Amino acid sequence: MSFPASVRLVEAGPRDGLQNEPQPIPTATKLELIERLAGAGHRHIEAASFVSPKWVPQMADHREVMQALMQEGQARPQVTYSALTPNLKGLGAALECGVKEVAVFGAASESFSQKNINCSIAESLTRFAPVVERAQAAGVRVRGYVSCVLGCPYEGEIDPEQVASVSRALYEMGCYEVSLGDTIGTGTPLKASRLIEVVSRDIPIEHLAAHFHDTYGQALANLMAALDQGVAVIDSSVAGLGGCPYAKGASGNVATEDVVYLLNGLGIDCGVDLERIAAVGDWISRSISRPNRSRTGVALSSR
Numbered sequence: 001m002s003f004p005a006s007v008r009l010v011e012a013g014p015r016d017g018l019q020n021e022p023q024p025i026p027t028a029t030k031l032e033l034i035e036r037l038a039g040a041g042h043r044h045i046e047a048a049s050f051v052s053p054k055w056v057p058q059m060a061d062h063r064e065v066m067q068a069l070m071q072e073g074q075a076r077p078q079v080t081y082s083a084l085t086p087n088l089k090g091l092g093a094a095l096e097c098g099v100k101e102v103a104v105f106g107a108a109s110e111s112f113s114q115k116n117i118n119c120s121i122a123e124s125l126t127r128f129a130p131v132v133e134r135a136q137a138a139g140v141r142v143r144g145y146v147s148c149v150l151g152c153p154y155e156g157e158i159d160p161e162q163v164a165s166v167s168r169a170l171y172e173m174g175c176y177e178v179s180l181g182d183t184i185g186t187g188t189p190l191k192a193s194r195l196i197e198v199v200s201r202d203i204p205i206e207h208l209a210a211h212f213h214d215t216y217g218q219a220l221a222n223l224m225a226a227l228d229q230g231v232a233v234i235d236s237s238v239a240g241l242g243g244c245p246y247a248k249g250a251s252g253n254v255a256t257e258d259v260v261y262l263l264n265g266l267g268i269d270c271g272v273d274l275e276r277i278a279a280v281g282d283w284i285s286r287s288i289s290r291p292n293r294s295r296t297g298v299a300l301s302s303r
């Protein structure tokens with residue numbers, strides 16, 4: 001196997017991780033989490049989501065979070081704080097807060113697209129185009145997500161060619177990076193490897209990211225396959241926080257602590273300190289009274 005020399009981690013805990021938590025989490029707790037993540041070495045933190053509060057109530061304080069960070073951002077200029085923006089309304093609000101990076105999110109499954117953003121795949125791409133255009137005109141970078149790349153909660157198997165087609169559309173639209181989401185964590189390494197092989201025919205590998213949920217305990221194995229294909233950007237959530245509101249039973253992203261432990265073992269630099277990120281995972285799990293789903297985090301904090 002061959003691996004990249006370094007990996008960029010995108011910490012999705014404050015957004016993907018918290019969006020599905022049933023009890024309201026105070027804005028101050030979210031901000032403290034983000035600050036601690038930056039303190040552990042993260043340089044890219046997905047901090048909020050400018051979606052409808054009726055659809056995802058936990059992200060309703062997106063303005064407060066981003067406004068506070070943009071002030072704070074002056075103190076941490078090296079950190080990118082990004083936010084999801086599904087449409088022009090979301091982008092407008094994000095721009096008012098001074099956000100420097102946003103993300104649009106589509107799916108490789110028609111059913112998931114309908115459940116998640118209330119439109120077809122084709123409609124979503126039509127909706128994203130002016131979002132990307134307006135963001136770029138404002139000097140804001142846009143990331144693209146594709147959900148259900150290794151399986152859909154409503155349709156089951158998804159053809160890699162379909163993932164490639166949506167990914168290509170986002171990339172050609174102007175997304176600087178396309179993050180491949182195994183939303184329900186059903187992928188296995190050979191499938192992950194094949195998927196990346198197909199998608200990277202159209203998109204240079206350095207513009208692809210792996211966003212794997214750990215529902216079936218396969219995320220680290222799938223990441224090994226992705227690393228071996230040359231993927232050098234990994235999305236993860238501290239303490240394995242998360243789950244998708246529109247994918248019942250799906251657990252969180254692969255835990256950041258577990259990824260950092262893996263990368264350290266492979267001699268791959270990622271800039272995040274293992275002991276510090278484990279402490280953040282322990283702290284947020286206690287703060288929101290939920291089990292820590294990082295095996296590495298639990299092992300380190302119980303020593």
Ligand SMILES: CC(C)(COP(=O)([O-])OP(=O)([O-])OC[C@H]1O[C@@H](n2cnc3c(N)ncnc32)[C@H](O)[C@@H]1OP(=O)([O-])[O-])[C@@H](O)C(=O)NCCC(=O)NCCSC(=O)C[C@@](C)(O)CC(=O)[O-]
Pocket residue numbers: 016019049050051052053055056086087089090091105116117118145146147148181182183211213244245246
């Ligand atoms: C996309 C919409 C907004 C369409 O929702 P819609 O109902 O079709 O939109 P609409 O344009 O008809 O508007 C309906 C209402 O929503 C409001 N609205 C409309 N847009 C916004 C906005 N941006 N911010 C705030 N409010 C908004 C709008 O103002 C209106 O309010 P009303 O007049 O009824 O009071 C909706 O479906 C939505 O918010 N969905 C959220 C889905 C979501 O956040 N899912 C989780 C994130 S994706 C994910 O987790 C997967 C990922 C990325 O991690 C990768 C992976 O793991 O697979």
